[in-house]
Amino acid sequence: xxxxxxxxxxxxxxxxxxxxxxxxxxxxxxxxxxxxxxxxxxxxxxxxxxxxxxxxxxxxxxxxxxxxxxxxxxxxxxxxxxxxxxxxxxxxxxxxxxxxxxxxxxxxxxxxxxxxxxxxxxxxxxxxxxxxxxxxxxxxxxxxxxxxxxxxxxxxxxxxxxxxxxxxxxxxxxxxxxxxxxxxxxxxxxxxxxxxxxxxxxxxxxxxxxxxxxxxxxxxxxxxxxxxxxxxxxxxxxxxxxxxxxxxxxxxxxxxxxxxxxxxxxxxxxxxxxxxxxxxxxxxxxxxxxxxxxxxxxxxxxxxxxxxxxxxxxxxxxxxxxxxxxxxxxxxxxxxxxxxxxxxxxxxxxxxxxxxxxxxxxxxxxxxxxxxxxxxxxxxxxxxxxxxxxxxxxxxxxxxxxxxxxxxxxxxxxxx
Numbered sequence: 001x002x003x004x005x006x007x008x009x010x011x012x013x014x015x016x017x018x019x020x021x022x023x024x025x026x027x028x029x030x031x032x033x034x035x036x037x038x039x040x041x042x043x044x045x046x047x048x049x050x051x052x053x054x055x056x057x058x059x060x061x062x063x064x065x066x067x068x069x070x071x072x073x074x075x076x077x078x079x080x081x082x083x084x085x086x087x088x089x090x091x092x093x094x095x096x097x098x099x100x101x102x103x104x105x106x107x108x109x110x111x112x113x114x115x116x117x118x119x120x121x122x123x124x125x126x127x128x129x130x131x132x133x134x135x136x137x138x139x140x141x142x143x144x145x146x147x148x149x150x151x152x153x154x155x156x157x158x159x160x161x162x163x164x165x166x167x168x169x170x171x172x173x174x175x176x177x178x179x180x181x182x183x184x185x186x187x188x189x190x191x192x193x194x195x196x197x198x199x200x201x202x203x204x205x206x207x208x209x210x211x212x213x214x215x216x217x218x219x220x221x222x223x224x225x226x227x228x229x230x231x232x233x234x235x236x237x238x239x240x241x242x243x244x245x246x247x248x249x250x251x252x253x254x255x256x257x258x259x260x261x262x263x264x265x266x267x268x269x270x271x272x273x274x275x276x277x278x279x280x281x282x283x284x285x286x287x288x289x290x291x292x293x294x295x296x297x298x299x300x301x302x303x304x305x306x307x308x309x310x311x312x313x314x315x316x317x318x319x320x321x322x323x324x325x326x327x328x329x330x331x332x333x334x335x336x337x338x339x340x341x342x343x344x345x346x347x348x349x350x351x352x353x354x355x356x357x358x359x360x361x362x363x364x365x366x367x368x369x370x371x372x373x374x375x376x377x378x379x380x381x382x383x384x385x386x387x388x389x390x391x392x393x394x395x396x397x398x399x400x401x402x403x404x405x406x407x408x409x410x411x412x413x414x415x416x
Contacts, residue, residue, distance in 0.1 A: 001026045001330065004143070004153040006127055007160035008032035010102070011299030011316035013109040015157060017057060018324030020116040022411040025332055028119045031145075033126045033160075037110050040276040041102025042187045042222055042307075043068055043200075043214055049350075050314035051098065052404040053321045056415045059108055060400065066104040069198050069215050070095050075380060076203040080262050084377070084384035085199070093387070094310070095200055097399055101216055105313060130156065130169045132293060141294045155327065155336040156295045159320075162285055164301035170292060179284040181306055183362050184238045186225045186253055188274035189216075190267060196221045204373050205260035208234075208366040213263060223267045223274075225257055228366040242281050249279045282306040284355065290348075291340035298323055303351045308362065311354040322347045325409035346407065 003019055005012045008030050016028040046054060046063060054063055072087035073094045086093030113119055129144040142152045158166035167176065196213060203211040212224035229235035241252045250271055258268045271277060285304040290297045299316040306312070326339040326346070367373035 001154045001327075001332070002152070003028045003155045003157065003327075004127075004151075005030045005157045005159055006164070006166040007158070007299075007301070008034075008037060008106070008110065008121060008123070009159065009161065009299070009316070010106050010109055010313055011320050012157070012159035013106070013113040014053070014057070014317055014320035015159065015298065015324050016119045017109065017113045017116065018321055018412065019327060020113070020118045021415060022324060022328035026118060026327075030113075030119070030121050031125050031127060032121065032123050033146075035124045037107060037123075039101075039103035039107050040278075041106070042224070043070070043099055043216075044102045044105060044313035045096035045310055046098035046100065046105075046317070046399075047096055047311060047314045048318075049321075049404075049406050050317040051399050051402055052406045053317040054098075055404070056321070056406075056412060057109075057112060058415075059112060062108045063098055063100055063105070066100050066108065066217055068099045068101060069217055070099045070200055071198040073200040073202065075377065076201050076262055077377070078261070078373075080203075082199070082201065084380045086384055086387060096310075101222075102313060104217075127166055127169065130166070130295070154294065157323070158295065158297045158301045159299050160301060162283070162300045162304040164297065166295075167297050167301050170295040171287070171297070175287055175289065177286040179286060181282040181284065181308055181356070181362065182228055183282040183306075183308070184227045184229070184242075184280070185282060185307070186249070186271075186277070186279045188223050188271055188277040189220050190223050190270040190274060192219055192221045193266070195263065203262040203264075204365075204367050204376070205257070205262075205264070206367065206369060206373065208363070208368050209257065209260060210366055211257065211260065211262060211264055211267065213267075223271075225253055225267075226366065227256070228362045230363075230368050238281070241279070246277060246279075250277070253279075282308060286355070290344055291337070294336055296323065296336075296340045296343070303355065305351075305355050308356045309354050315351060315354060318350065319347055321406065325407065325412065328409055328411035 005016055012030050016030055019026050019028050072085055074082045074085040077083055088095045126146045127143045128146050132141050142150055144150050158164050160166050198215045200214045208228045208230050210226045214222040216222055241249045254268045257264050284306055287302055290302045298319050323343045326343040330339050367376055
């Protein structure tokens with residue numbers, strides 16, 4: 001079976017790893033538009049069954065080594081003082097025991113997968129066109145590459161992200177719904193200073209804006225600006241820069257954030273030098289079905305949950321395992337439709353558990369005025385105190401002790 005995967009992020013290489021382990025009869029090629037692996041991205045969590053997937057791949061040591069060193073989450077007062085800490089040593093906080101940068105996780109999965117003899121990476125190459133034909137009653141699928149070559153495949157996995165080009169070639173527009181979560185965010189990396197610590201620091205500025213900083217294992221600091229517009233005029237100002245060039249986006253952000261206090265000016269001044277500035281409107285992707293013929297969407301291409309869920313990377317790892325598991329049950333020469341349908345049946349309920357709705361949560365976290373901020377900060381202080389009193393157990397070393405809840409597949413039974 002020849003499997004083509006579009007996208008070398010987290011989901012793609014993970015799926016390739018398990019497919020390759022399922023049997024020598026499966027040959028996997030991963031196409032990636034970038035000329036090399038891009039080790040960019042902010043913090044992601046490895047939670048729930050994703051921990052079990054990492055264990056099966058034998059990557060716990062590497063994940064621990066690349067831990068962001070984040071010790072918890074805390075809020076910053078209008079005077080710049082930390083309060084309401086949620087340390088990783090207790091339950092209920094936003095910081096995960098297995099906290100890692102997206103780029104580092106992508107690198108780890110790439111390194112372990114590229115060594116497999118039946119997996120091939122082709123960087124700087126994309127799918128230009130996908131088309132089907134029938135010959136003697138048998139459905140044949142082919143694709144044209146960006147280099148002009150035409151090749152065939154038995155199964156095509158679209159794992160090229162939220163705005164998947166592969167998905168747009170194979171599915172009608174009616175099959176993709178975009179759910180606006182009402183949050184705009186900018187992420188970038190800056191030089192570390194003496195003021196930076198090992199917590200995820202959240203400073204609630206007025207006018208529905210938040211400034212955040214987080215540690216990383218590379219001697220730099222990850223910065224975040226988020227905003228929840230409260231009226232049509234505010235939303236339009238952010239919508240106008242959504243697809244603008246970086247300079248235009250940075251100018252708008254500088255105008256909105258420079259005078260907000262705490263570390264705002266320092267971060268705004270450092271933003272132009274950042275190597276990985278990224279701006280987005282947080283939007284979910286939802287599809288009523290994930291597969292058609294020999295093509296299936298996986299990860300963010302199928303169900304982007306947005307950073308609000310805190311489960312994007314974990315779901316990517318889990319989806320790769322379950323899709324490869326169902327495909328491992330196919331007979332030689334069998335059409336993949338049975339495996340695709342089984343995967344959707346098994347995995348869609350897990351995804352639905354972690355898709356946040358358009359609730360008031362982001363608005364609550366982003367105060368519009370001083371009274372709103374004062375009330376929220378009094379409440380979160382009490383919550384932090386209660387959580388601290390109820391969570392004396394150390395959460396730092398529980399992943400290794402976790403009992404796996406992954407569905408078992410015969411092809412993967414001997415994997416540790």
